[in-house]
Amino acid sequence: MNNKLLKLARLNNAPEIFHSIQGEGKSIGVPSVFVRTSLCNLHCIWCDTDYTWNWKGTRFSHVHDALPAYEKFDKKDWIAQSSVEQVADQVCSYQCSNVILTGGEPMLQQPVLAELMKYLVEKNPEFRFEVETNGTLIPIPVFDQYVAQYNVSPKLSNSNNSKKLREKPAALQFFAQSLKANFKFVVAEEKDMEEVLTLIKSYQIPAERVWLMPEGTTAEALAARRQWLVEICKKHHFRYSDRLHIQIWGSKKGV
Ligand code: SF4
Numbered sequence: 001m002n003n004k005l006l007k008l009a010r011l012n013n014a015p016e017i018f019h020s021i022q023g024e025g026k027s028i029g030v031p032s033v034f035v036r037t038s039l040c041n042l043h044c045i046w047c048d049t050d051y052t053w054n055w056k057g058t059r060f061s062h063v064h065d066a067l068p069a070y071e072k073f074d075k076k077d078w079i080a081q082s083s084v085e086q087v088a089d090q091v092c093s094y095q096c097s098n099v100i101l102t103g104g105e106p107m108l109q110q111p112v113l114a115e116l117m118k119y120l121v122e123k124n125p126e127f128r129f130e131v132e133t134n135g136t137l138i139p140i141p142v143f144d145q146y147v148a149q150y151n152v153s154p155k156l157s158n159s160n161n162s163k164k165l166r167e168k169p170a171a172l173q174f175f176a177q178s179l180k181a182n183f184k185f186v187v188a189e190e191k192d193m194e195e196v197l198t199l200i201k202s203y204q205i206p207a208e209r210v211w212l213m214p215e216g217t218t219a220e221a222l223a224a225r226r227q228w229l230v231e232i233c234k235k236h237h238f239r240y241s242d243r244l245h246i247q248i249w250g251s252k253k254g255v
Helices: 085-092 105-121 168-178 190-204 219-237 242-248
Strands: 007-012 017-021 031-036 079-083 098-102 128-133 147-150 182-188 210-214
Touching: 007 031, 007 085, 007 105, 017 085, 017 242, 031 085, 079 085, 085 105, 098 105, 105 128, 168 182, 182 190, 182 219, 210 219, 219 242
Parallel strands: 031 098, 098 128, 128 147, 147 182, 182 210
Antiparallel strands: 007 079, 017 031
């Protein structure tokens, strides 16, 4: 029995673990089980999983702070502590081998997530793990050995994180050199592309491991940027990715 606890996002009074399809990037459309961890080391102003970090008392801002009905989150109500065995049992119940560790920032909990992956592959070697990360933390070997794919999404200045926080050169160098890492950038405007191209050049990220996705939280917003972004992908030999979860479910959580 493993005594370490995972801090997961709590949604509808339960740890956020759900069966869906990968909505974006290299594995788009693949049926997957998502395990959403709580806590993040960044605080993107437009974050759509702000219930993993935007706690009452934080000095950080979020675009929703201005909405009359929006309140920052009470940390104790939005974190579910679960054992490795509890999480593994739920993951196994879906009978789906592709598991996506997402967040928040899952790499803040590498040792216990390594335990989870170890436990799952001992039950069934067909389990395959993807990690969604903001690319600021270097994988430790005990964690890295189980990961098949990193979906690295470096944040740009539009996230409202300082450059010092969002751009960690050693971590980006690690991912640029790892063939397991794919980079995905959400792009809203020309200025974002300038930053994306600077990052790609600085860290020598190969074009075939870069996916660009339109910014938007509605199908209409995605559609408005799609053709423009496809032309940019063609020009730079990047991959284009849609955002299926938004097309299908809009901004609904836990699907
Ligand atoms: S890195 Fe991801 S989870 Fe963290 S604040 Fe930014 S968008 Fe949200």
